[in-house]
Amino acid sequence: MTYPAHVTDGLLGHTKRVDQNPVFGDNRFKLGVFAPNVSGGMIMSHAETGFRVTWDQQLEIARAADRGGLDAVVPVGRWTGFGGDTNFNGVCFETYTWAAGLAQATENIAIFTTTHLPTVHPIVAAKMATTIDHISGGRFGMNLVMGWFTPEMEMFGRAQLEHDRRYEFGQEWLDFAMRLWNETEPFDVDGEFFTSHGAHGYPRPVQAPRPALLNAGSSPRGQRFAAQNVDINLIALPTEQVPDYVGRIKSTAQDDHQRDIDVWTYCLVICRETEKEARRVQQDIIDRGDWAGAKNVMDVLGVQSPSFATQITEMQERFIAGWGGPNVVGTPEQVAEQLAEYEEAGLTGAVFGFLDYARETPEFCDEVLPILQKNGLRA
Ligand SMILES: Cc1cc2nc3c(=O)[nH]c(=O)nc-3n(C[C@H](O)[C@H](O)[C@H](O)COP(=O)(O)O)c2cc1C
Numbered sequence: 001m002t003y004p005a006h007v008t009d010g011l012l013g014h015t016k017r018v019d020q021n022p023v024f025g026d027n028r029f030k031l032g033v034f035a036p037n038v039s040g041g042m043i044m045s046h047a048e049t050g051f052r053v054t055w056d057q058q059l060e061i062a063r064a065a066d067r068g069g070l071d072a073v074v075p076v077g078r079w080t081g082f083g084g085d086t087n088f089n090g091v092c093f094e095t096y097t098w099a100a101g102l103a104q105a106t107e108n109i110a111i112f113t114t115t116h117l118p119t120v121h122p123i124v125a126a127k128m129a130t131t132i133d134h135i136s137g138g139r140f141g142m143n144l145v146m147g148w149f150t151p152e153m154e155m156f157g158r159a160q161l162e163h164d165r166r167y168e169f170g171q172e173w174l175d176f177a178m179r180l181w182n183e184t185e186p187f188d189v190d191g192e193f194f195t196s197h198g199a200h201g202y203p204r205p206v207q208a209p210r211p212a213l214l215n216a217g218s219s220p221r222g223q224r225f226a227a228q229n230v231d232i233n234l235i236a237l238p239t240e241q242v243p244d245y246v247g248r249i250k251s252t253a254q255d256d257h258q259r260d261i262d263v264w265t266y267c268l269v270i271c272r273e274t275e276k277e278a279r280r281v282q283q284d285i286i287d288r289g290d291w292a293g294a295k296n297v298m299d300v301l302g303v304q305s306p307s308f309a310t311q312i313t314e315m316q317e318r319f320i321a322g323w324g325g326p327n328v329v330g331t332p333e334q335v336a337e338q339l340a341e342y343e344e345a346g347l348t349g350a351v352f353g354f355l356d357y358a359r360e361t362p363e364f365c366d367e368v369l370p371i372l373q374k375n376g377l378r379a
Contacts, residue, residue, distance in 0.1 A: 084293020
């Protein structure tokens with residue numbers, strides 16, 4: 001397909017490689033703010049917080065992370081809340097438009113969308129991604145989610161696919177988007193899930209061959225999808241299980257697809273001047289927890305209820321404080337130490353939430369980053 005020069009000047013070609021995205025910068029251990037766009041963030045609780053899902057706060061959080069030198073902001077893709085007492089995540093911003101706004105408002109940090117692949121056609125998604133990649137000058141990335149929360153899929157009138165089939169759908173979706181970002185001639189698609197005639201998309205994204213990609217699948221099929229396609233796999237595992245997991249997914253990526261993959265964790269950070277105060281805040285989050293909401297999440301996720309009541313309670317507590325992920329709790333020194341332990345275990349980054357994002361993001365940058373710098377984890 002040809003265009004006159006005045007239409008295409010500077011726009012048709014990719015101008016950066018994806019490995020120039022800030023998430024592949026010089027910092028040995030990458031850090032990102034996670035879930036600031038959904039009510040509760042990573043916390044299902046009535047604990048006191050100034051956190052509100054308003055655009056003013058989104059700007060404040062993203063700009064603090066950007067100025068403070070963090071590597072990424074990653075939203076949660078959510079269409080409905082989890083009920084219970086707080087309707088956790090029920091108030092939320094859509095993540096492509098959110099990313100576009102924050103891309104314009106920031107300078108250095110990577111901005112992600114989190115996209116449920118069944119809810120958006122690849123032609124629309126690829127075009128939105130390209131547009132945000134241009135707005136951000138090549139700082140855009142996509143967290144690819146297959147859609148596991150059935151009430152959400154039902155809002156779209158879609159039947160929920162069986163677990164592994166969701167990844168087959170995701171693969172076809174991504175293959176389609178990759179062609180839109182890279183092929184020079186219009187093409188046809190005749191797949192199991194998509195058909196298209198004369199598909200094409202200009203301009204190219206800034207990043208070649210595509211924006212940075214994340215995926216948080218950790219099931220065997222999820223790991224295979226991640227190993228084949230994405231730059232970063234997000235997990236939450238006990239530290240002692242991390243080395244095996246990282247070794248396995250890196251070998252799959254290398255042996256089956258001749259590529260590399262990074263593995264990051266997600267966690268809740270509660271950093272205070274004293275350990276005692278940090279632990280008090282953590283306990284208050286749990287004491288004022290949304291137990292019904294946590295139970296809903298566990299039911300939807302099919303978390304097998306252990307037979308002992310104490311174990312059920314422990315598991316609910318983990319969802320109340322940190323979405324089932326680990327808590328990094330203590331003084332700035334202790335927080336830095338725990339992040340260093342993740343790095344030693346083989347992880348190369350973490351995304352994390354706070355009780356009060358707008359207040360705690362700049363505090364984290366001021367107090368924890370200098371320690372990580374001193375310890376060689378940050379450039
Ligand atoms: C850090 C992280 C972020 C996630 N973000 C979302 C999200 O925003 N929206 C969503 O529907 N699922 C999200 N998920 C769920 C995953 O996309 C995925 O469905 C889940 O990890 C289970 O995949 P698996 O069954 O292949 O292991 C997230 C998971 C993790 C660990």
